Amino acid sequence: MSEQYEDEEETRGRVLSNGQVMAFIGGYWLRRPWLLLGSAGLMLVAVGFDILMPTAAKTLIDAVADPARDTNAAWKAWALFVGVYVAFVVTRNIAFRFWNPLAARNMEEMTNEGFRRVQAFSSDWHADTFAGATVRRISRAMWGYDSVSDAVVLWLGPALLVLFGLSAQMAFKWPLIGGLSLAVVVGFLVLNLWVVKVYVRQANLKSNALDSRIGGALADAITSNPTVKAFGAETREETRFAGITGAWSRAVQITWGRFMDVWVMQNVLMVLLQAGMTGLLVNLWVKGQATAGDIGFAITTFMLMSGYLRNIGENVRMLQKGLDDVEDVANYALMAPQVADAPDAIPLAAAEGEIVFDHVSFRYKSAEAPLYDGFSLRIAPGEKVALVGATGAGKSTFVKLIQRLYDLQGGAIAIDGQDIAQVTQGSLRRAIAVVPQDPALFHRTIAENIGYARPGATLDEIRLAAKRAHADGFIEKLPKGYDTLVGERGVKLSGGERQRVAIARAFLADAPILVFDEATSSLDVETELHVQAAMNELMAGRTTIVIAHRLSTIRNADRILVFDKGRIVEEGRHAELKAKGGAYARLAAVAEGTA
Template identity: 45%
Template structure:
């Protein structure tokens, strides 16, 4: 194992343990109580062999009818029973405290991870499998249970026992203390080296493929309608088979290395056992140990042997826990991407005036900026259409208004407030958006509509649905507004999902409204009704309409024609259609020609 790989593994252990200890620090009293109780329990176990030896010496001294022999024997027996009962009671206290301690930690870890994932940038979510992310969180939080058990009620008492046995035996026979202490250090050191340098790297690779397997499963299951549409079940099974095959190979290597490591531990334990027992026999031969002393050494050894054997298992569990938590801890260390500035205050949008002032913006991996020294102003209540070829900068324009990305230079303001200096949640909470491909939660229709305003009454929800022309199809459903819509709204048609999203925008009642071709999924009759409702909704609100079908923007106050991140034409429909070689005119004429051909074919 190279030094570089060992350093990498050490970094992983340090990061995971540091993360765990930070969560321990949130419950200092309970963590301290558990550690002290485990210490007392282990000390009770460590001192038992001493009194076992005294009991044997008392018995070997002569008949039990002799009071001089009986009193030491019964005293040793009483102490052993007391230590045993104390150990049982203390161990129960440890477990009872550990339950609450670990569950609180798991709750905090899941909540913290979810908090961060929710706030990661749009790019991060675009490049991450949802299923893989969920797997990282669930696997990591589950591993925390094993990690706490390993550190607090496994490794900690084993370390106490090894140190205690070394001190106790060394105080009677220094050579025995040296044998036990040195043997324990060598055993633990070699065990750590094998787990960190030999087993752990295989565990990291196995977990990486476990994550990929979870992502592949989630991707195929969530896109099952597409799979069925193309009869691609066998093809998807073949893709998964390749991923599972890789996972199987990596996991087999992990298990094989764990088995070899276990064999090495057994060999080392056998050597240590022979050394300790051999030393005890030499001491007995030299007259330096009584039968009780030999009993003491044997009893201590059997206790010590159990802990040494367990230390190997504990270190394996520690390694497995660290492997399972690595990706969760990595989530915690990742930057959010778009973060609120210290002391950021909520934005207050009253009029909806939007201004881009000398904005330069460049996507992270793109070699050149999309916007360079870009400026535009949108008046309060103005209805503006964003037109242009795909990739011209229309969608980026509205994403920057929502602060899904930060600009490289310049400022974007709403009502004079720099959006980079306000709380993101307050900004997005006051900008209503209807996306071209609306996404719904697997919740009731009422909950999906009310997502824009959770405190809305049922009457307000129904009114919003009526305005969006959704009320009639909702009440026709067996459970009406209490109907569950399925994952991402799969139980509804495209047009129905769109109308629910539009109802959500009605209910938001925000001063700034963004419509990403909000009527594209509706049939002709519904489109007319919704278009009328949208006209009413836009009155008095600053509205941005990303236009793909130019027929939807003819009545807007102003159109901005984008081309490679620049506004190349500006005006209303009538003025732009009059530009002989204008981009807008060419786009409009092309769509009109395509519509005419379609009608002729029909």
């Protein structure tokens, strides 16, 4: 297993017992008690009619076998036989009228809440988890709930009542036959519940994990299709994917094979029930102690019981698979968000945009030593600060920490005097507009992507933001203009076009703090000049942080901070830092030499 898959296994949480998963599902049932009681109550009434079927069959057979040929009694018996079955069908149908809305609403809420939980998890969690696998787990859980609920409420519960009810009827009249029936039913249940748990479940969990891995591998390869094509690596990716599906195929064959083994054991018990029940009654008939109706009762009872027993076998398998499918989402519900709002968190009130790092200590979970150790810095309201330094020096981490994508190990960060650990994450991030180096857009229209910064923005406001970002020119040349779909992650646009859309989004956000992370790196020189002018306009009166390797974009910064291993080794304006002949001067010399 690769390191990525090992990391992903850690994000799934601990293995839950069947009881814990059932308790999670049961919580959804109890959200709508009247629908649950209505469907369960009607199912009980239907079970009562089902238990009467063998008795109705015995009455009919005895009536038609009576030498007196009482036709009136025969027709009454026939009416009872048909009426019991019609009552069973009608009652069960009405029960589904309660059950279907209960199931649909609970499945909707389980999926929505699973999505909400996953969104609340930290950037680290998402970095360690394949998006495709997470999608597979959430969508599989919805249908797992359906399987479990149907198995328990619609099939297993009624089946147990019918089986024990019929066994009790027979035991009352024929203790030996009733005892045999009861023994087979108990043996069948033990076989299914115990054997499936100890013999089948581990194999099923393994095949489920590989099913999730298929989703992860598909998403990984398909979203990276431009890279695959660039290296002519289609065959290599197909081989890699075939290895994963091959592992799933081998695992699922083991799972299915074990279910088949259980099925064979079930049928041995069914034969024992059939042969024993009918044989004992034929023996009583030979002795003159049973009527033709009794034989009919036994055959009808066996047919009814065998149907329910087969359903038990199938539904125990469905139940276990459903529980395993729901387990990941049940785990998500138990996992606390890695970065959580404080219980008394309040919205951030940011107007000036002052940023203060006060003796901040921070270490990534995979790092041996902290990146920041007692780091302190103040950025004044409205100040334009540039961060430069080698890769890994701590520039991007600086931005992630002011967004509170990670929690600190020590110290505090404040915006306008408010500790960001004590404000709601949503309000904090809405106060910071970020233009990343490689913007990821939604597979929605350009207007929707720009408008994402401010829900409810009018099309005129979106157009103005695009114009200020110098994006309106290329947008209006597209066949559908602002209604053009940009493709997954914006693949239909060039890198420069994506960045201009992201800059337009930042204009529309109108946040007091701006972050430009290599925001002009994909632009040609002419477009960069236009966008730089627009950025300068946007920066006016706002606190701005610019991360840049192209030093031409930061010449006019109020202050340049040179980072090295989580420390600021130099700070000042462009000209004075260059004159010092230190770390910044060396970076400038390299940049000018490659320009």
